[in-house]
Amino acid sequence: MIRAGILVTGTEVLTGRIQDGNGPWVSERLAEEGVEVAHILVVADRPGDLEAGLRFMAAEGMDLIVTTGGLGPTADDLTAEIVARFAERRMVLDEEMEAKIAEILSGFAQRFRLDPDALRTANRKQAMVPEGAIALDPVGTAPGLVVPAGERVVVVLPGPPRELQPMWAAALETEPVRELLARATPLRGYTMRMFGVPESEIAKSLREMEAGGLELDAVEITTCLRRGEIEIDVRYRDEAETVAEGVRAGLVQRHREETFSLDGETIDAQVATLLLGRKLALAESCSGGLLAARITDLEGASEYFAGGVVSYSNEAKSEMLGVGPELIEANGAVSAEVAEAMAIGALERFDADVAVSITGIAGPGGGSEEKPVGYVCFNARLADGTAIARDPIIPGGRLDIRERSALVGMHLLRMLLGEEIGTKS
Amino acid sequence: MIRAGILVTGTEVLTGRIQDGNGPWVSERLAEEGVEVAHILVVADRPGDLEAGLRFMAAEGMDLIVTTGGLGPTADDLTAEIVARFAERRMVLDEEMEAKIAEILSGFAQRFRLDPDALRTANRKQAMVPEGAIALDPVGTAPGLVVPAGERVVVVLPGPPRELQPMWAAALETEPVRELLARATPLRGYTMRMFGVPESEIAKSLREMEAGGLELDAVEITTCLRRGEIEIDVRYRDEAETVAEGVRAGLVQRHREETFSLDGETIDAQVATLLLGRKLALAESCSGGLLAARITDLEGASEYFAGGVVSYSNEAKSEMLGVGPELIEANGAVSAEVAEAMAIGALERFDADVAVSITGIAGPGGGSEEKPVGYVCFNARLADGTAIARDPIIPGGRLDIRERSALVGMHLLRMLLGEEIGTKS
Numbered sequence: 017m018i019r020a021g022i023l024v025t026g027t028e029v030l031t032g033r034i035q036d037g038n039g040p041w042v043s044e045r046l047a048e049e050g051v052e053v054a055h056i057l058v059v060a061d062r063p064g065d066l067e068a069g070l071r072f073m074a075a076e077g078m079d080l081i082v083t084t085g086g087l088g089p090t091a092d093d094l095t096a097e098i099v100a101r102f103a104e105r106r107m108v109l110d111e112e113m114e115a116k117i118a119e120i121l122s123g124f125a126q127r128f129r130l131d132p133d134a135l136r137t138a139n140r141k142q143a144m145v146p147e148g149a150i151a152l153d154p155v156g157t158a159p160g161l162v163v164p165a166g167e168r169v170v171v172v173l174p175g176p177p178r179e180l181q182p183m184w185a186a187a188l189e190t191e192p193v194r195e196l197l198a199r200a201t202p203l204r205g206y207t208m209r210m211f212g213v214p215e216s217e218i219a220k221s222l223r224e225m226e227a228g229g230l231e232l233d234a235v236e237i238t239t240c241l242r243r244g245e246i247e248i249d250v251r252y253r254d255e256a257e258t259v260a261e262g263v264r265a266g267l268v269q270r271h272r273e274e275t276f277s278l279d280g281e282t283i284d285a286q287v288a289t290l291l292l293g294r295k296l297a298l299a300e301s302c303s304g305g306l307l308a309a310r311i312t313d314l315e316g317a318s319e320y321f322a323g324g325v326v327s328y329s330n331e332a333k334s335e336m337l338g339v340g341p342e343l344i345e346a347n348g349a350v351s352a353e354v355a356e357a358m359a360i361g362a363l364e365r366f367d368a369d370v371a372v373s374i375t376g377i378a379g380p381g382g383g384s385e386e387k388p389v390g391y392v393c394f395n396a397r398l399a400d401g402t403a404i405a406r407d408p409i410i411p412g413g414r415l416d417i418r419e420r421s422a423l424v425g426m427h428l429l430r431m432l433l434g435e436e437i438g439t440k441s
Numbered sequence: 442m443i444r445a446g447i448l449v450t451g452t453e454v455l456t457g458r459i460q461d462g463n464g465p466w467v468s469e470r471l472a473e474e475g476v477e478v479a480h481i482l483v484v485a486d487r488p489g490d491l492e493a494g495l496r497f498m499a500a501e502g503m504d505l506i507v508t509t510g511g512l513g514p515t516a517d518d519l520t521a522e523i524v525a526r527f528a529e530r531r532m533v534l535d536e537e538m539e540a541k542i543a544e545i546l547s548g549f550a551q552r553f554r555l556d557p558d559a560l561r562t563a564n565r566k567q568a569m570v571p572e573g574a575i576a577l578d579p580v581g582t583a584p585g586l587v588v589p590a591g592e593r594v595v596v597v598l599p600g601p602p603r604e605l606q607p608m609w610a611a612a613l614e615t616e617p618v619r620e621l622l623a624r625a626t627p628l629r630g631y632t633m634r635m636f637g638v639p640e641s642e643i644a645k646s647l648r649e650m651e652a653g654g655l656e657l658d659a660v661e662i663t664t665c666l667r668r669g670e671i672e673i674d675v676r677y678r679d680e681a682e683t684v685a686e687g688v689r690a691g692l693v694q695r696h697r698e699e700t701f702s703l704d705g706e707t708i709d710a711q712v713a714t715l716l717l718g719r720k721l722a723l724a725e726s727c728s729g730g731l732l733a734a735r736i737t738d739l740e741g742a743s744e745y746f747a748g749g750v751v752s753y754s755n756e757a758k759s760e761m762l763g764v765g766p767e768l769i770e771a772n773g774a775v776s777a778e779v780a781e782a783m784a785i786g787a788l789e790r791f792d793a794d795v796a797v798s799i800t801g802i803a804g805p806g807g808g809s810e811e812k813p814v815g816y817v818c819f820n821a822r823l824a825d826g827t828a829i830a831r832d833p834i835i836p837g838g839r840l841d842i843r844e845r846s847a848l849v850g851m852h853l854l855r856m857l858l859g860e861e862i863g864t865k866s
Contacts, residue, residue, distance in 0.1 A: 027663060028663060028665050029465075030468060030478055030480075030481060031465075031468055031469065031472060031478070031663065032464075032465030032466065032468045032469045033663060033665055033667070033672070033674065034665055034667065035460070035465065039457075039483070040454075040456075040457030040460065041457065043455060043456055043457045044456065044457045047456060053455055053456070053485075054484065054485070054487075054490050055455075055482060055483065055484055055490065055494070056455060056482070056483040057480060057481070057482045057483075058464070058480065058481040058482075058483075059479065059480055060478075060479070062479075065479050065480065065501075068497075068501055069480070072493075072497045076490075076493055238452060238453060238456065238458060240453050240458055240459055242458070242459065247458070249458065298751070300730075303734075304730075304733050304734050304736070304737025304738070304742070304746075305725075305729075305730030305731065305732070305733030305734040305737065305749060305751065306730065306734045307730070308729050308730030308733075308751040309728075309729050309730040309731045309734050309843075311729070312729025312730065312751070312753065312803075312843070313729070313839075313840070313843070315804070315805055315806070315839055316806075317729070317753070318753055318754070321753045321754075322753060322754045322756065322757055323750065323751050323752045323753045323754055323757035323761065324730060324750070324751040324753075325748065325749070325750055325751075325761070326723070326730065326733040326737070326748050326749040326750075326751070327748045328737065328742070328743055328746045328747060328748045328749075329743070329746075329747045329748055329791075331747065331791075331792065332747055332748035332791060335790065335791070335792075336748065336750070336761065336790065336791075365760065365761065366754075366756075366757060366760070366761075367756065367760075378737075378740075379740070380740055381740070381741075414738075414740055415738070418734075418737070418738070
């Protein structure tokens with residue numbers, strides 16, 4: 017088993033001012049290669065802490081250490097130097113790299129009229145590499161490094177994700193990393209997604225399947241609740257394929273209604289496919305535009321998304337969607353009746369084929385005994401009157417209720433367009 | 442100087458399937474207490490890695506170690522046991538805690554009809570605590586722990602943020618933690634926010650101020666680009682107050698136009714205050730509802746938010762906002778003219794006092810030489826015709842352009858309502 021540690025450097029990350037995405041990203045890439053990640057360690061730009069982190073990972077027997085950040089031109093960017101000391105190599109000037117960086121910087125210098133002396137100093141600092149290391153071409157201005165260090169390899173990557181991610185591919189191509197990964201066995205795997213089932217039910221199903229003779233120990237199953245959906249990730253080595261397929265079949269059999277993805281495809285991608293050739297309109301109240309934002313997150317949404325109304329006030333519901341004020345008066349703005357009228361209004365006003373409406377109480381105020389905070393009415397509807405209506409009470413705080421409302425809207429679209437299980441109203 | 446390490450446990454976090462918010466959250470709380478955080482270490486639920494993490498932090502001389510996660514009822518929840526071994530204390534049953542957990546669980550058991558035997562086992566496991574440790578009352582079902590371990594203290598907290606965060610306050614009240622924190626000197630500090638200035642300009646201003654005699658070494662300044670705004674965080678000990686105030690004054694003087702917050706207040710909070718007593722309407726195209734979602738994120742938004750139209754198609758712009766088809770034909774849907782007509786339409790249709798419109802090219806397709814991807818037209822407008830128009834080219838990918846568009850919309854609202862610097866059109 018090849019094991020790896022990831023060392024994330026950066027005071028902003030350690031203090032919580034910036035959320036680190038590099039550690040998890042590198043971790044996922046390593047898992048794909050069959051490497052077991054033992055640690056993600058975040059330290060500030062303090063030489064002592066950085067060095068201690070490297071020594072810790074070496075002492076724990078890591079075969080591979082990946083560092084992120086600290087490759088910039090300023091004095092507190094120390095990673096290359098500290099890694100050199102750790103690998104017992106001195107820093108030398110890589111003249112070829114110096115020329116490459118100079119060329120990149122000359123473009124900046126002209127555009128932004130930077131001080132040429134300051135630039136030359138920065139340039140030289142970034143071209144210093146540990147002797148015998150492999151320098152990876154800069155994506156921004158900082159080269160990455162692959163540094164052999166005794167029995168292990170240290171891969172040194174820059175902090176900005178848009179530099180780090182392309183450079184990862186280059187690191188994989190180097191001889192020391194290739195040799196190391198040749199000894200790893202990549203895991204195979206799949207991801208299933210479910211909606212509307214508690215995590216504990218999945219645990220129960222797995223226990224039942226195990227009791228029925230399925231050797232779950234042969235595969236690695238991670239179940240997690242992710243943004244309101246259950247994600248079940250199954251990883252396995254070739255010889256456990258039968259067990260892995262048994263898990264998938266057993267779970268589908270027990271949770272057919274709730275399973276919407278067998279291969280990791282997201283609800284967003286599914287809905288986008290189902291909407292092709294149609295015209296969607298939205299009428300949102302408590303979700304306040306979150307469903308529209310989610311739909312338009314995907315490129316190409318203009319193919320099928322006509323538009324939406326965020327009808328936050330009662331007047332907006334009447335003026336913009338034609339919901340009768342007397343209907344609101346009689347049933348309340350949060351009611352199945354108003355949700356239906358909003359969906360019908362959206363279909364008509366946008367001349368659409370399919371519409372979803374959402375009206376609910378996101379809180380923290382506005383709840384009552386009959387209609388508590390979290391009570392949300394949905395109506396997903398085709399122009400021919402086929403519709404699905406729902407009115408769950410969604411748990412959690414304001415943000416949870418709003419986000420979950422948009423998610424329920426997505427799943428109602430899937431049910432309406434994918435399976436035609438709606439009831440004619 | 443009191444130093445601390447944070448040990449985050451959980452396979453889902455280490456594999457990148459769930460993003461850890463606990464490490465950064467605890468780190469921020471510790472900084473407020475004047476504790477220097479040296480590491481955030483993420484490990485899987487493997488006993489060896491967990492123990493190695495504790496030993497590493499002890500070897501590095503941490504006075505305080507905070508662990509998160511691994512306190513649940515199942516077999517892979519090992520933190521309490523590993524911490525006990527690390528602190529050289531045996532596990533004993535806390536009968537008072539057992540009774541408390543039993544009471545919490547009996548509610549669940551009735552509601553969900555759980556197996557009482559399985560429950561009793563889980564209950565007993567969670568009531569086992571290291572001898573001599575202080576148990577913190579459960580927020581969910583798992584108690585937290587404060588465990589003295591030689592010269593240091595280990596605080597053991599549950600993984601779910603809604604359990605961890607309230608329990609933190611209880612941990613601070615315990616004698617061992619109080620004694621430790623009494624030796625720390627809390628830093629004072631402030632946060633400034635700017636919009637529309639590059640980070641490098643702030644660095645330049647700071648260099649100039651230092652050259653002018655301000656002793657920047659006496660304070661800790663972190664500058665970072667966070668969701669399109671510059672956040673400048675200044676931390677200092679009492680004796681450096683004059684320098685810290687000098688930094689604030691110097692930055693404001695040099696970047697008066699771009700500075701919108703001297704005390705950390707967010708643009709969202711500022712806009713919410715400015716909107717009180719008014720009625721806002723939105724007309725969004727490329728931002729697809731993100732500005733409406735941002736406005737309605739804050740509770741109480743229904744006081745001032747009438748509603749919005751996500752007019753993704755040209756037909757929607759005409760039908761829902763009264764933008765003349767010939768205007769779109771003549772200028773294109775992404776044009777200052779159409780943005781203006783959208784804002785006027787939103788004011789009228791929602792009978793509002795203030796409106797913001799956004800129309801742009803979010804990409805990846807749809808760009809041209811004249812109007813490239815990222816070209817976005819804005820119009821922020823009062824009912825009396827006072828308006829601010831902008832048409833920047835926003836860099837980045839589709840998601841960046843969409844999010845930044847919503848952010849620009851927020852800042853235009855601030856400029857329009859806060860300073861009345863608009864031009865009469």
